[in-house]
Amino acid sequence: MLKAIRGTKDILPAExxxxxxxxxxxxxxxxxxxxxxxxxxxxEEAALFIRSIGDATDIxxxxxxxxSDRGGRNIAxxxxxxxxxxxxxxxxxxxxxxxxxxxFYIGPMFRSERPQKGRQRQFxxxxxxxxxxxxxxxxxxxxxxAVKFLEGLGAKEFNLKINSLGCKKDKLKxxxxxxxxxxxxxxxxxxxCKERYNxxxxxxxxxxxxxxxxxxxxxxxxxxxxxxxxxxFESVKKGLEGLGIKYETDSKIVRGLDYYTKTVFEITQKDxxxxxxxxxxxxxxxxxxxxxxxxxxxxGFAFGTERLIMAVKEDVSxxxxxxxxxxxxxxxxxxxxxxxxxxxxxxxxxxxxMDYEKKSLKAQMRKAQRLNARFAIIFGEEEFxxxxxxxxxxxxxxxxxxxxxxxxxxxxxx
Ligand code: HAM
Numbered sequence: 001m002l003k004a005i006r007g008t009k010d011i012l013p014a015e016x017x018x019x020x021x022x023x024x025x026x027x028x029x030x031x032x033x034x035x036x037x038x039x040x041x042x043x044e045e046a047a048l049f050i051r052s053i054g055d056a057t058d059i060x061x062x063x064x065x066x067x068s069d070r071g072g073r074n075i076a077x078x079x080x081x082x083x084x085x086x087x088x089x090x091x092x093x094x095x096x097x098x099x100x101x102x103x104f105y106i107g108p109m110f111r112s113e114r115p116q117k118g119r120q121r122q123f124x125x126x127x128x129x130x131x132x133x134x135x136x137x138x139x140x141x142x143x144x145x146a147v148k149f150l151e152g153l154g155a156k157e158f159n160l161k162i163n164s165l166g167c168k169k170d171k172l173k174x175x176x177x178x179x180x181x182x183x184x185x186x187x188x189x190x191x192x193c194k195e196r197y198n199x200x201x202x203x204x205x206x207x208x209x210x211x212x213x214x215x216x217x218x219x220x221x222x223x224x225x226x227x228x229x230x231x232x233f234e235s236v237k238k239g240l241e242g243l244g245i246k247y248e249t250d251s252k253i254v255r256g257l258d259y260y261t262k263t264v265f266e267i268t269q270k271d272x273x274x275x276x277x278x279x280x281x282x283x284x285x286x287x288x289x290x291x292x293x294x295x296x297x298x299x300g301f302a303f304g305t306e307r308l309i310m311a312v313k314e315d316v317s318x319x320x321x322x323x324x325x326x327x328x329x330x331x332x333x334x335x336x337x338x339x340x341x342x343x344x345x346x347x348x349x350x351x352x353x354m355d356y357e358k359k360s361l362k363a364q365m366r367k368a369q370r371l372n373a374r375f376a377i378i379f380g381e382e383e384f385x386x387x388x389x390x391x392x393x394x395x396x397x398x399x400x401x402x403x404x405x406x407x408x409x410x411x412x413x414x
Pocket of ligand 1 (some may be wrong): 080081082111113118119120121123124125127128241256270275277278280281282294299300301302303304305306307342
């Protein structure tokens, strides 16, 4: 039998209600903060991600799905959406008539990682990008939006960590300082980290090998930021405090993608473990210029939807709507009449269904119960001759005969 590809999952009807709820709430809260939806293609030129996320990152080196299409083009399944959105922003001149362009997105991403709890090869993100300003208030807006989104979904015991990587110059200095700090520890790092040390030392902090994490744990940098970046970071912290948002600063938050500058942040949640963030993001002030645009600062985040569902931990079975009416047929030749009534009810927005298998009335009523139907309408031969049906209240167990023409009114009234 054919099976779903390793690291991918079917979202079954029992879970789909929860997905809808999270996505609907995302759309609502992102809109309240004046972000507009954008949908970009799932396939892009691989070069887009290589240039933006960085050649030495795990995503590009090990995780990106890349293939040649029939025209010999080098295509990637998107591993994230920020690069795609920057591409779309530039290609469609979205910033033309507004100083700040605020966008949100919801959709699947692809990374060939080793599948485990909370880590899939096709996963989903909900994210925002605010493009066009370096104002620290925008960092505060984006971070507080992430926190409010989590709170609104009822998530508890989450932890926001922030850091600043500074401007391009600061980042280069930080990289040099880390190189100096890590050099004497090279012997205790894995072979890959030795290579990372040469190519892009920040990526040592992304290593999933606990021995490497342990080795670099105590490295601290002194005053890594220039006065301007330091003031920016202080404003972000002050802004968060002003909104009553709790955070920790952590200089080890360096993020696994190369485009970040200045503020970066991650949100972890107790049930997911400290390594796996439910949400992550930050500033990428140089990316748009590096991709051929004007000097345009930007900031954003992405939630992993699968991890969000684990963090919210609601009873998913509660999320799918129950049945308003189940229509049972107890007589020859009444199927079509019942079907026609069902069509009328559905036209009035009443959620209903029937059995298509010509089962016994008893079996049909059992199904009505199983589906958690509020009412059952029973078509019997005798009643139908008088243009009536039986309306059964499944909660109370009471039943009465009723004119077919009154049925919608009666159900709506109850
Ligand atoms: P990221 O940290 O690579 O950042 O991913 C963001 C979130 O996506 C993670 O915190 C996690 O919840 C989820 N995620 C990532 N990989 C997987 C996976 N294999 N399985 C399940 N969930 C996963 C970005 O993607 C940036 N584009 C975020 C951003 C937006 N920065 C600025 N704007």
